Amino acid sequence: MIDLRSDTITRPTQEMLDAMMRAKVGDDVFGEDETVNKFQDKVAGLFGMEAGLYVPSGTMSNQLGVKVLTEPGDEILIDEKGHIFNYETGAASVLSGVQVRTLPGKNGKLNTTLLEHTKRGHFDWEPRTRVISLENTTNKGGGVCYTKEELREIKTFADAENLLVHLDGARIWNAITETEIEPEFFGEIADTISVCFSKGLGAPVGSMLLSSKERIAKARRYRKMWGGGMRQVGLLAAAADYALENNWAKLKDDHRRAKEVGQVIFDSKFLAVDMNTLQTNILLFDTVKEPAEKVIEKLHQKGIQMIPFGPNTIRATFHFEITDEDVKVVKQALAEIGDA
Numbered sequence: 001m002i003d004l005r006s007d008t009i010t011r012p013t014q015e016m017l018d019a020m021m022r023a024k025v026g027d028d029v030f031g032e033d034e035t036v037n038k039f040q041d042k043v044a045g046l047f048g049m050e051a052g053l054y055v056p057s058g059t060m061s062n063q064l065g066v067k068v069l070t071e072p073g074d075e076i077l078i079d080e081k082g083h084i085f086n087y088e089t090g091a092a093s094v095l096s097g098v099q100v101r102t103l104p105g106k107n108g109k110l111n112t113t114l115l116e117h118t119k120r121g122h123f124d125w126e127p128r129t130r131v132i133s134l135e136n137t138t139n140k141g142g143g144v145c146y147t148k149e150e151l152r153e154i155k156t157f158a159d160a161e162n163l164l165v166h167l168d169g170a171r172i173w174n175a176i177t178e179t180e181i182e183p184e185f186f187g188e189i190a191d192t193i194s195v196c197f198s199k200g201l202g203a204p205v206g207s208m209l210l211s212s213k214e215r216i217a218k219a220r221r222y223r224k225m226w227g228g229g230m231r232q233v234g235l236l237a238a239a240a241d242y243a244l245e246n247n248w249a250k251l252k253d254d255h256r257r258a259k260e261v262g263q264v265i266f267d268s269k270f271l272a273v274d275m276n277t278l279q280t281n282i283l284l285f286d287t288v289k290e291p292a293e294k295v296i297e298k299l300h301q302k303g304i305q306m307i308p309f310g311p312n313t314i315r316a317t318f319h320f321e322i323t324d325e326d327v328k329v330v331k332q333a334l335a336e337i338g339d340a
């Protein structure tokens with residue numbers, strides 16, 4: 001099977017497993033795992049942030065970000081396609097007692113025109129708007145990246161309105177690959193950043209929250225409270241470090257392959273794609289003649305897996321287990337389906 005359902009399905013390679021076996025570990029709840037400690041410092045440094053906290057998942061990392069930036073009763077602003085709003089089981093309202101207010105952005109991105117006049121909290125009866133939550137790249141938005149100018153504008157707006165910024169950078173590696181924005185810039189615009197090593201980078205587990213020393217110390221307590229304190233977790237951090245060092249450079253091939261397949265869809269009669277929004281490894285396309293489920297079934301019969309993303313929308317996500325040979329097969333299958 002050619003599995004394009006997600007970039008989370010990759011399995012650790014032998015080299016990654018070897019790196020894990022070499023890791024020097026200790027009890028991380030005591031703060032004594034040297035692999036974790038070094039890795040946290042390294043990633044925080046990369047983004048120009050003071051500190052990092054290695055956690056089991058992007059969901060935990062996002063939720064810790066929300067937790068350390070807010071008080072119960074606060075409101076966070078997010079695009080309606082945002083992961084925190086759609087795919088984190090309502091955790092922000094349960095764990096942080098905040099209200100998540102969605103805005104209708106474009107391809108999962110917010111902008112200052114939308115954000116204008118959204119801040120509330122002048123009166124006792126209003127929620128207090130506290131955080132602007134961004135996602136880069138946007139998952140449900142089709143892997144789209146923010147430009148530097150867009151981010152700078154949002155940061156200027158946030159500062160003027162005294163709002164904080166959380167960045168869900170589950171796929172920030174893809175965004176950096178595509179836009180060539182230097183990592184430190186993200187550290188300048190965001191108060192908390194969540195990055196994942198288990199998406200396109202291919203580690204089996206792990207994400208990291210980046211922020212100030214004070215906020216990370218607070219997040220560390222909540223990670224323990226939420227059951228995320230781990231012991232000899234350097235084994236996993238070593239896999240994440242290996243992924244960062246060796247697999248980040250491969251993302252450009254994922255982007256190229258997604259665009260190659262996108263072109264076949266663009267050229268077909270019964271499938272449609274917006275090539276302007278096809279920027280990274282996530283390919284969202286529409287079915288014109290028949291429901292998405294039907295096209296997915298046909299692809300499945302040809303040995304290809306994709307997932308529905310709406311009644312007429314399909315998502316294909318590229319990752320390092322997909323080869324150029326696989327791409328040829330996928331292009332052929334889509335050409336047949338798209339013109340039949």
Ligand SMILES: Cc1ncc(COP(=O)(O)O)c(C=O)c1O
Pocket residue numbers: 056057058059060062083084135137138139168170171196198207
């Ligand atoms: C944009 C985004 N944020 C956060 C997450 C959550 O990551 P995890 O599955 O590790 O909890 C995902 C997962 O795919 C994601 O796409």
